[in-house]
Amino acid sequence: MTARRLVVAMASILVVIAALAYVIHARSWLLYSLESYEGTPMVALEMPELAPGTEWFDDWYSIEQIDAATFAIGEPWYYEMNYNFLILGEERGVLFDTGPGLRNIRPVVEALTDLPVVVIASHYHYDHVGGHDKFPVVALADLPVLRRLVTEDGMFTPTSDLHLSAFTGSTPPTHRVSEWWAPGKRVDLGGREILVLHTPGHSPDSISLYDRDADQLFSGDYIYVDYLYAFIPNANMGDYLQTAHQLLSIIDDDTEIFPAHSVPADGRHGVIRLGRSDVMDLRDALEGIESGTVHAQGFFPRVYPVNDQISLFGDFEWLQDWD
Numbered sequence: 001m002t003a004r005r006l007v008v009a010m011a012s013i014l015v016v017i018a019a020l021a022y023v024i025h026a027r028s029w030l031l032y033s034l035e036s037y038e039g040t041p042m043v044a045l046e047m048p049e050l051a052p053g054t055e056w057f058d059d060w061y062s063i064e065q066i067d068a069a070t071f072a073i074g075e076p077w078y079y080e081m082n083y084n085f086l087i088l089g090e091e092r093g094v095l096f097d098t099g100p101g102l103r104n105i106r107p108v109v110e111a112l113t114d115l116p117v118v119v120i121a122s123h124y125h126y127d128h129v130g131g132h133d134k135f136p137v138v139a140l141a142d143l144p145v146l147r148r149l150v151t152e153d154g155m156f157t158p159t160s161d162l163h164l165s166a167f168t169g170s171t172p173p174t175h176r177v178s179e180w181w182a183p184g185k186r187v188d189l190g191g192r193e194i195l196v197l198h199t200p201g202h203s204p205d206s207i208s209l210y211d212r213d214a215d216q217l218f219s220g221d222y223i224y225v226d227y228l229y230a231f232i233p234n235a236n237m238g239d240y241l242q243t244a245h246q247l248l249s250i251i252d253d254d255t256e257i258f259p260a261h262s263v264p265a266d267g268r269h270g271v272i273r274l275g276r277s278d279v280m281d282l283r284d285a286l287e288g289i290e291s292g293t294v295h296a297q298g299f300f301p302r303v304y305p306v307n308d309q310i311s312l313f314g315d316f317e318w319l320q321d322w323d
Contacts, residue, residue: 042102048076051270057111060103064271066258067214069192071112074262075099076269080127081262083271085218086112087209089189093117096209096218097260101130120181122220122260123206124158126168138175141207142182143198150177161233162205183207199247201240202229210250217247217257223282224259225272228312231301237286237314238322244283251276265309274309281307289314290322 050056054064054074062074069088075081084097086109093115098105109117120139121129124146132138140146140156150156154177163172181187183198195210202221209218221229222243230237251257257274264270285306288294296302301313314320 042079044077044079049268050076051264051266051268054270057108061105061108062269063108063112066216066271070214070216072258072271073099073105073108074269074271075102078102078127081264081269082127083258083260083262085209085258086117087189087192087194087211087218088113088115089192091115091188091190093189094187094194094209095119095135097122097128097220098131098134100127101133104134105131106134118179120207120209122208122218123203124162124172125164125203125221126170128220128260129158129163129173130170132173132175137178139179139181140177141196141198141205142180142185143205143207145204158205162203164232181207197246197250199243200236201243202232202235204234204236204239208247215252215255217251217255218260219257219274220260222259223257223274223278223310224261224263225265225274225309226261226263226311227303228282228306228310231313231315236323237289237320240312241283241286241290241322244279244286247279248276248283251279253277278307278310282310282312285312289320 050062054062057063060077062076064072066072071086073084073086078100082099084095084099084105087094087096093113095109095117098119118137118139119132119135155174156177157174158172160166160172165172181196183196185196187194195212197208197210199206199208199222206220206222208220208222229235230240253276255276259272259274262269262272285294285304289304294304296304304312304314306312
């Protein structure tokens with residue numbers, strides 16, 4: 001082989017290696033884009049059917065009253081089927097997530113309560129913070145990954161990877177930080193107290209809210225029915241497992257878990273209720289994945305069974321982060 005051919009061959013090999021490295025690096029972005037959008041309309045093509053106990057508020061939002069002071073505000077038309085939770089005390093309320101922002105959620109909130117409401121996100125993915133700009137009081141979880149993004153004048157803008165902006169072409173929201181809610185903080189709403197929990201796994205900034213007296217856990221995207229996304233940017237299998245252990249030390253067998261997404265098994269849209277056993281199943285699956293006793297299906301993402309309602313989308317085994 002001549003020197004020129006050797007150089008060409010080496011250059012070709014380097015190009016292939018570089019291309020492979022790029023695909024590996026960008027694998028989750030590419031697949032999530034396909035999962036989210038290829039052949040999947042952003043809005044349902046047919047009128048969604050609601051489950052008993054759930055009613056239409058208008059032509060976009062649905063409402064389910066969980067108890068006298070807790071409301072689930074659903075978006076059945078949206079392909080992610082988001083649920084945002086209005087948690088009321090005697091003096092003020094909390095709106096946990098504001099959805100993708102395709103419609104204005106504030107009139108729904110104002111129709112349900114005349115109390116002052118503070119907004120806080122379960123995490124800053126695009127489908128949970130689209131309506132933050134409609135509210136004057138927005139709290140931020142006091143986490144290093146978020147605090148470092150706040151400017152000297154108190155304005156916060158999530159990074160593109162925290163917001164997953166690349167998948168939607170949307171611009172990450174900017175808002176003023178009205179309150180800091182640290183993990184472990186007990187937020188007094190007046191006759192009702194909410195505990196802030198840091199629950200990473202799906203994302204590093206994920207939080208859940210726990211009402212110990214009502215035995216209700218609002219879990220955001222940590223756990224829900226369908227496929228848990230542990231392969232996307234910033235997801236972490238080790239964090240998922242640590243959070244499972246944390247939650248199992250706090251909740252009990254009667255705890256109702258309210259996820260931020262609902263996938264109707266019978267085609268009728270309503271709030272999904274999970275329980276402690278589902279978190280136990282997730283913990284057991286994660287421990288099995290880490291030890292190699294639970295095996296995946298598919299090439300990428302790697303699909304791991306959790307129970308008959310939940311599966312987990314994971315990364316290649318050699319790229320999974322358990323730290």
